Amino acid sequence: MEKTKVGIIGLGTVGTGVARLLLDHGDRTARHAGRIPWLEKVVVRDLTKPRHVDIPEGVLTDDIQQVIQNPEITVVAQLIGGIEPARTIMLQLLESGKDIITANKALLAAHGPELFDKARQLGRCIAFEASVAGGIPIITNIGQCLTANQVTSLRGILNGTCNFIITQMQDRGEDYEDVVKEAQRLGYAEADPTLDVNGADTAQKLSILSQLAFGVRVNWEDIPCKGIDELDIADIHYADRLGYRIKLLALAKLVGHEVEMSVGPTLIRKGSPLAEVQDAFNAIRVHGDAVGPVFYHGQGAGQMPTASAVVADIVDTVVGRGQLTFNNLELWSESNRPRSMADAGPSINRYYLRMQVIDKPGVMAEITGILGSNGVSIASIIQHEPKDQDSPATVPLVIMSHDTTQSAIARSVEQFRQSENIESEAVVLKVL
Amino acid sequence: MEKTKVGIIGLGTVGTGVARLLLDHGDRTARHAGRIPWLEKVVVRDLTKPRHVDIPEGVLTDDIQQVIQNPEITVVAQLIGGIEPARTIMLQLLESGKDIITANKALLAAHGPELFDKARQLGRCIAFEASVAGGIPIITNIGQCLTANQVTSLRGILNGTCNFIITQMQDRGEDYEDVVKEAQRLGYAEADPTLDVNGADTAQKLSILSQLAFGVRVNWEDIPCKGIDELDIADIHYADRLGYRIKLLALAKLVGHEVEMSVGPTLIRKGSPLAEVQDAFNAIRVHGDAVGPVFYHGQGAGQMPTASAVVADIVDTVVGRGQLTFNNLELWSESNRPRSMADAGPSINRYYLRMQVIDKPGVMAEITGILGSNGVSIASIIQHEPKDQDSPATVPLVIMSHDTTQSAIARSVEQFRQSENIESEAVVLKVL
Numbered sequence: 001m002e003k004t005k006v007g008i009i010g011l012g013t014v015g016t017g018v019a020r021l022l023l024d025h026g027d028r029t030a031r032h033a034g035r036i037p038w039l040e041k042v043v044v045r046d047l048t049k050p051r052h053v054d055i056p057e058g059v060l061t062d063d064i065q066q067v068i069q070n071p072e073i074t075v076v077a078q079l080i081g082g083i084e085p086a087r088t089i090m091l092q093l094l095e096s097g098k099d100i101i102t103a104n105k106a107l108l109a110a111h112g113p114e115l116f117d118k119a120r121q122l123g124r125c126i127a128f129e130a131s132v133a134g135g136i137p138i139i140t141n142i143g144q145c146l147t148a149n150q151v152t153s154l155r156g157i158l159n160g161t162c163n164f165i166i167t168q169m170q171d172r173g174e175d176y177e178d179v180v181k182e183a184q185r186l187g188y189a190e191a192d193p194t195l196d197v198n199g200a201d202t203a204q205k206l207s208i209l210s211q212l213a214f215g216v217r218v219n220w221e222d223i224p225c226k227g228i229d230e231l232d233i234a235d236i237h238y239a240d241r242l243g244y245r246i247k248l249l250a251l252a253k254l255v256g257h258e259v260e261m262s263v264g265p266t267l268i269r270k271g272s273p274l275a276e277v278q279d280a281f282n283a284i285r286v287h288g289d290a291v292g293p294v295f296y297h298g299q300g301a302g303q304m305p306t307a308s309a310v311v312a313d314i315v316d317t318v319v320g321r322g323q324l325t326f327n328n329l330e331l332w333s334e335s336n337r338p339r340s341m342a343d344a345g346p347s348i349n350r351y352y353l354r355m356q357v358i359d360k361p362g363v364m365a366e367i368t369g370i371l372g373s374n375g376v377s378i379a380s381i382i383q384h385e386p387k388d389q390d391s392p393a394t395v396p397l398v399i400m401s402h403d404t405t406q407s408a409i410a411r412s413v414e415q416f417r418q419s420e421n422i423e424s425e426a427v428v429l430k431v432l
Numbered sequence: 433m434e435k436t437k438v439g440i441i442g443l444g445t446v447g448t449g450v451a452r453l454l455l456d457h458g459d460r461t462a463r464h465a466g467r468i469p470w471l472e473k474v475v476v477r478d479l480t481k482p483r484h485v486d487i488p489e490g491v492l493t494d495d496i497q498q499v500i501q502n503p504e505i506t507v508v509a510q511l512i513g514g515i516e517p518a519r520t521i522m523l524q525l526l527e528s529g530k531d532i533i534t535a536n537k538a539l540l541a542a543h544g545p546e547l548f549d550k551a552r553q554l555g556r557c558i559a560f561e562a563s564v565a566g567g568i569p570i571i572t573n574i575g576q577c578l579t580a581n582q583v584t585s586l587r588g589i590l591n592g593t594c595n596f597i598i599t600q601m602q603d604r605g606e607d608y609e610d611v612v613k614e615a616q617r618l619g620y621a622e623a624d625p626t627l628d629v630n631g632a633d634t635a636q637k638l639s640i641l642s643q644l645a646f647g648v649r650v651n652w653e654d655i656p657c658k659g660i661d662e663l664d665i666a667d668i669h670y671a672d673r674l675g676y677r678i679k680l681l682a683l684a685k686l687v688g689h690e691v692e693m694s695v696g697p698t699l700i701r702k703g704s705p706l707a708e709v710q711d712a713f714n715a716i717r718v719h720g721d722a723v724g725p726v727f728y729h730g731q732g733a734g735q736m737p738t739a740s741a742v743v744a745d746i747v748d749t750v751v752g753r754g755q756l757t758f759n760n761l762e763l764w765s766e767s768n769r770p771r772s773m774a775d776a777g778p779s780i781n782r783y784y785l786r787m788q789v790i791d792k793p794g795v796m797a798e799i800t801g802i803l804g805s806n807g808v809s810i811a812s813i814i815q816h817e818p819k820d821q822d823s824p825a826t827v828p829l830v831i832m833s834h835d836t837t838q839s840a841i842a843r844s845v846e847q848f849r850q851s852e853n854i855e856s857e858a859v860v861l862k863v864l
Contacts, residue, residue, distance in 0.1 A: 025580070
């Protein structure tokens with residue numbers, strides 16, 4: 001059987017998993033590819049670092065030129081994270097005639113157009129299944145399996161760290177800070193979890209999925225984004241009493257010729273599949289105009305699930321499917337007739353509001369009056385008696401609205417800020 | 433943009449959906465295919481029958497030779513059900529140089545080897561995404577997205593009619609016969625629903641998925657199969673009290689070099705994704721040794737979901753991916769080193785048993801004695817007081833076992849049959 005020589009750049013968690021699959025299961029990948037995806041070179045920064053995979057003699061190198069300048073290596077898994085030097089390496093690999101597989105969503109979200117244009121100019125391809133939702137093959141599913149559809153909406157739990165933290169807060173009733181410490185101890189959260197918990201990672205992934213599903217070319221930093229770092233355990237409790245769970249949800253919806261997009265903690269009715277996603281799992285619900293709703297659930301990260309996605313892309317590229325798919329996806333391409341992101345203001349949703357209000361006559365009338373004057377109709381209210389220690393007596397007030405616009409909610413919140421009877425900034429969460 | 437001329441054989445529910453997508457959304461399919469999948473001919477039996485799609489002048493014909501003998505038509509969606517004449521038409525289409533898309537699972541389950549061998553000989557390809565689980569792209573997911581994995585198990589709800597009936601029985605507390613009548617009225621069940629409710633349809637689909645996932649070449653009629661046609665509402669109630677739901681489940685599991693396979697009503701713990709699949713939806717859980725569990729949920733049948741799968745296959749075939757995938761899948765091929773189906777006897781599961789027993793001293797000791805002597809360990813028991821009208825007083829007895837072999841359960845049931853104290857044949861269901 002003929003070989004296709006493959007290089008790996010970066011032997012971190014995912015790179016190690018990819019090397020293992022190629023080395024230990026070469027029969028499997030060869031059977032699916034019709035050729036042997038042969039691991040020729042693995043580039044690392046530090047040759048002396050202990051590795052969790054046995055790399056054959058002569059394969060490991062700290063000289064990236066051994067990949068770039070080797071014309072026999074035609075497929076490269078580029079598994080370095082972050083923007084630089086990953087971007088420069090990608091461009092060099094393309095220039096030297098390699099097809100590339102990457103898991104680097106931050107790089108694609110920031111430099112997708114540059115990289116994809118370069119690949120198209122040079123007749124090369126980039127595969128990126130592993131960049132979103134690790135073990136869920138969502139890129140192939142949207143890009144290839146649902147081609148008969150216009151995707152009309154996407155809803156995703158795309159960050160396993162956040163979902164683990166939220167699930168733990170809910171199950172154990174512990175505050176955000178305590179759960180994050182536990183998640184770090186268990187390896188579910190990084191030492192600096194900022195990009196996970198502030199929603200940036202989710203927004204980057206949403207920008208990639210939305211480009212794929214809607215052709216919307218958006219700077220991920222422009223997506224309205226709230227993380228879970230300010231999520232209060234109280235809201236998880238109130239949501240639970242109202243029959244909902246809170247998840248960090250990426251949302252994209254086609255409205256006319258525009259796409260509404262957002263990332264934020266969102267209330268989802270219990271029993272619906274997205275609401276029941278536990279621990280570090282990811283899940284995505286895609287709605288297509290022909291197929292209806294399709295729901296995917298799997299491991300969003302971790303060594304072997306992510307390596308599974310990278311190796312599927314390697315097989316696709318070795319077989320020749322990767323090139324065909326890349327050419328026809330026209331991702332981040334001008335010919336893709338890009339849609340634009342909709343203004344958030346007119347977008348219609350139900351909302352959950354919570355604020356701490358002074359417990360005296362007339363306050364409820366004031367609040368409901370503000371909402372009513374902005375056209376916000378109330379679906380339900382929870383108000384408790386004040387606790388003894390509150391002085392002056394304040395009580396939490398929770399309101400669920402009917403469908404309304406984001407701007408009507410924003411105007412109401414602005415007016416709440418003016419009121420002397422409302423002590424805290426209102427918590428505002430979308431409700432699905 | 434260049435055209436690839438496409439033919440459709442059969443303009444039933446699915447054919448009509450496919451024609452609609454090609455005619456109404458030609459821009460969409462052309463964008464994804466890089467060429468126009470051009471609907472050239474649609475073959476029907478009766479030209480005078482009213483149609484729910486506007487077919488352009490000159491496209492509709494009752495002469496299949498207009499497709500077979502037209503060398504410009506290179507891709508054909510063969511959408512006639514049943515074995516003949518579908519099999520002969522498929523062979524003729526292959527001989528005349530066409531690549532074929534089909535939704536006909538009964539034909540593939542019965543004649544897959546013949547058809548696939550013929551296609552390979554002639555350098556043609558057969559795509560069959562629509563043959564299993566309509567709107568869930570499970571064929572591409574197993575055959576292409578999970579190539580880095582050995583699939584270790586499959587669990588599927590593959591028949592929407594059965595799931596609709598079971599869900600209705602559970603929600604409305606009505607007997608099987610009443611619910612079937614309602615399902616027929618609503619169009620969820622055929623006038624003769626036999627092949628759905630007796631599990632044959634599910635077994636055919638399981639045989640296709642298992643060929644794909646495990647390379648096991650099995651006659652679907654050899655798969656141990658129980659339908660829902662003898663499912664008693666009482667078992668749904670008892671399962672509910674024990675914390676389970678009953679679903680008609682297709683199961684396949686790799687054990688050593690063999691594959692355990694079965695179809696039957698199965699208890700699944702509430703809250704697990706498969707247990708919560710409602711109405712006519714399908715769902716599949718695939719476990720891969722690298723990716724872990726991946727769960728898919730979507731519409732299993734219906735015009736547009738199934739047409740979505742057929743058109744995705746048309747686009748794949750027009751792009752050229754279909755041929756690459758078909759060549760490397762080696763389905764039903766001798767070179768696929770086929771695994772064989774395991775004997776059911778040694779397979780290990782938990783079991784649910786229900787029988788009607790005479791309410792007198794010593795009976796429980798007799799039953800538990802029989803189970804014990806066969807090595808079956810009991811996890812829980814439900815026994816009720818007799819109702820007044822029972823004479824001689826009999827009571828239902830429900831037993832949940834710990835893990836045990838199928839043969840141990842079969843031996844126990846055989847001994848129950850000999851007992852004068854056990855009135856009814858024991859109901860035996862697997863528990864996941």
